[in-house]
Structures are given as C-alpha cells and as structure tokens.
Amino acid sequence: DAxxxxxxxxxxxxxxxxxxxxxxxxxxxxxxxxxxQTMMRGLELLIYFNNNVPIDDxxxxxxxxxxxxxxxxxxxxxxxxSEPRDSAVYFCASxxxxxxxxxxxxxxxxxxxxx
Amino acid sequence: KQEVxxxxxxxxxxxxxxxxxxxxxTDSAIYNLxxxxxxxxxxxxxxxxxxxxxxxxxxxxxxxxxDKSSGRSTLYIAASQPGDSAxxxxxxxxxxxxxxxxxxxxxxxxxxx
Numbered sequence: 001d002a003x004x005x006x007x008x009x010x011x012x013x014x015x016x017x018x019x020x021x022x023x024x025x026x027x028x029x030x031x032x033x034x035x036x037q038t039m040m041r042g043l044e045l046l047i048y049f050n051n052n053v054p055i056d057d058x059x060x061x062x063x064x065x066x067x068x069x070x071x072x073x074x075x076x077x078x079x080x081x082s083e084p085r086d087s088a089v090y091f092c093a094s095x096x097x098x099x100x101x102x103x104x105x106x107x108x109x110x111x112x113x114x115x
Numbered sequence: 116k117q118e119v120x121x122x123x124x125x126x127x128x129x130x131x132x133x134x135x136x137x138x139x140x141t142d143s144a145i146y147n148l149x150x151x152x153x154x155x156x157x158x159x160x161x162x163x164x165x166x167x168x169x170x171x172x173x174x175x176x177x178x179x180x181x182d183k184s185s186g187r188s189t190l191y192i193a194a195s196q197p198g199d200s201a202x203x204x205x206x207x208x209x210x211x212x213x214x215x216x217x218x219x220x221x222x223x224x225x226x227x228x
Binding site: 042045048093102103104108 | 159204216
C-alpha cells in the first residue's frame, strides 16, 4: 500500500477563497483523522470518522471548516471562507480498528498558506 | 482532558552520545503511546508503539519505555548520529484508536557531526 495520500502538498490561496484538502486513507482502514499543526499549538485533532461516519468534530475550530467522507477511500476537509489564521499544515491519518496495538499512519500533510 | 508534555523542547548533542527524550501525560488511562519522528517539511513517521500493558519497546538503536502509573514515557537513542536530527513527538492514545491521538509539542533534536 502507498500509505496515506494527501493532496495538494502545498496550497497558497487568498483570504476569502474556498480551500479543499484531500485524503486517501490506507485501504482497509476504518478510521480516518484530520489534524492541524501550528507552531503555537502543535498537532491538534480536528475531526475523525469511523466507517465514513463523522464521530467527533469537536476539534473543528469554526463553522468555516467542514469535512466529509463520501466513501471508504476518500475524505475532504474544506475551509470556506479561508482566513490567514488558517495557515498551518493539515495532516490526515488512518487506523485499522481499535485496540491497544492500534497504530496511526500519517500522510505527508498539506501546507496551507492563506495570504 | 489528556495533556501531553515533552521535555526538553530542544536538544543539541555531539554525535555518538546516548540521549533520553521525555514525555509525560496527565491521564494514565491510555491504550497505547506512540513515538513519531518528523523531519522538516515532512509528515510523521511512526517509530515505536507501546501498548498500555507493555513496559518497553525496542527498534534498532531506539528504546521506548512506558510507566503508566507515573504518566511517563522515555525515548532512548543510543549512539546518536547526524541522521537522527529531527523533531520527535510522543502521542497518547486514550481511545483505542477511536478518539485520536493527543500530541506533545515535540523535542527538536540536533546531532552535531
């Protein structure tokens, strides 16, 4: 498997524009997570899905953020409208099942810059 | 709410030294603890996973220990090399993979040639 795949790797957009980040989890993994990394706050969980269903979105900062998982192999994180403070690296991760040996696998991230 | 702290925030040592990175967590009811490596501009690479019932895990020159009762984990790197330079992150899993990971802010490690 190619691992967790995210696109684009880099995104530069103007304030007010819509931004869509994409993620393809590892095949067979039933949990998908979206994280955001900033210098100030480190890595924070935004939302996660189980079997394509959103389970906990309490980490989503504002209503401008939304995430979907239309099928087991694809998820999107959308920001509309984008603001400069949304600039960060966004990571997607996936896991298989739940248990004490559950290991999380991360994508390479999308570096978002909002100017 | 789980909180994870890593000390030190940054560390610079000469090549060849053995070193220890520290991680503490506030809620001992964890399923496991993972150590990751992050290179500049890159994603996270999983290094070691210690299940809650385990005391330590080893991979090559890396050894991670876990003491749930005291809320601590350490990552030991033996015979450090310049290629070990990176940011090391620890993350506590409090929900068996279902609740996501709570990360520390990392230790930025520089190994001087």
